[in-house]
Amino acid sequence: MIPPPSSFLFQFLLLFPLILSHSDSDSGHPVLPRPLIVEYPEFDAVLRCGAWRVAGEANNLGAWAIIPEECAEYVKDYMSGKGYALDLEMVSKEAEEYARTVPLGYDGKDAWVFDIDETLLSNLPYYAAHGYGLEVFDHEKFNDWVEKGVATAIEPSLKLYEDVLNLGFKVILLTGRNERHRSVTVDNLINAGFKDWDQLILRTSDDQGKPAVLYKSEKRGEMEKDGYRILGNSGDQWSDLLGSSISVRSFKLPNPVYYIP
Numbered sequence: 001m002i003p004p005p006s007s008f009l010f011q012f013l014l015l016f017p018l019i020l021s022h023s024d025s026d027s028g029h030p031v032l033p034r035p036l037i038v039e040y041p042e043f044d045a046v047l048r049c050g051a052w053r054v055a056g057e058a059n060n061l062g063a064w065a066i067i068p069e070e071c072a073e074y075v076k077d078y079m080s081g082k083g084y085a086l087d088l089e090m091v092s093k094e095a096e097e098y099a100r101t102v103p104l105g106y107d108g109k110d111a112w113v114f115d116i117d118e119t120l121l122s123n124l125p126y127y128a129a130h131g132y133g134l135e136v137f138d139h140e141k142f143n144d145w146v147e148k149g150v151a152t153a154i155e156p157s158l159k160l161y162e163d164v165l166n167l168g169f170k171v172i173l174l175t176g177r178n179e180r181h182r183s184v185t186v187d188n189l190i191n192a193g194f195k196d197w198d199q200l201i202l203r204t205s206d207d208q209g210k211p212a213v214l215y216k217s218e219k220r221g222e223m224e225k226d227g228y229r230i231l232g233n234s235g236d237q238w239s240d241l242l243g244s245s246i247s248v249r250s251f252k253l254p255n256p257v258y259y260i261p
């Protein structure tokens with residue numbers, strides 16, 4: 001609990017004579033008495049968790065399975081408050097600006113790659129029910145959620161999606177979801193407002209067990225072999241964006257809830 005400002009003032013007035021009377025015996029400099037050094041561990045946690053989140057977004061963290069325990073409230077507040085929404089808008093706006101200015105070939109080979117989960121579709125209700133990353137990822141439970149097909153559009157991404165289509169890009173969806181979820185994924189995407197994609201690539205049995213960064217690099221390599229120029233790539237994981245056959249520009253959407261290598 002943060003004391004009201006009047007309490008600070010009261011404490012200061014109470015201790016003011018002590019400040020004046022206290023001095024370092026060696027230097028003669030006044031020494032602040034201990035009670036004036038007020039520490040708020042919860043503020044420190046917010047700063048530490050902010051530093052942790054930025055380190056994650058900048059790809060400076062090693063692999064992690066769950067969020068730091070002390071950051072549970074911080075991540076929940078960020079995801080359910082304005083911070084996440086504003087960060088998503090910022091990424092979409094910058095990507096759109098780039099999409100409008102990058103020279104296109106207009107030969108049907110200008111490609112923009114989108115990841116799906118936490119890029120086009122939001123699974124926030126699922127993660128809200130599972131501690132916003134505080135629980136170890138459970139594939140079975142998550143698949144049950146996917147099969148409901150009720151994920152909503154990430155609105156700034158839907159806007160970018162429509163903008164790049166209108167500009168003449170071919171949209172390729174590249175997801176870590178399993179091929180067996182194709183039908184529910186297509187229905188979910190359409191219900192959320194996404195349409196007219198060129199390809200939807202899901203993991204087949206050949207792709208099982210591959211790290212996402214390898215699987216997605218291989219798929220981008222195939223796009224290049226098919227003559228596509230990958231000019232833009234949007235994903236919430238660095239493994240959506242790094243590896244080989246990297247896009248001319250990559251746009252990292254925020255996601256402090258989970259990490260996929």
Ligand SMILES: [Mg+2]
Pocket residue numbers: 115116117118119235236237
């Ligand atoms: Mg994703």
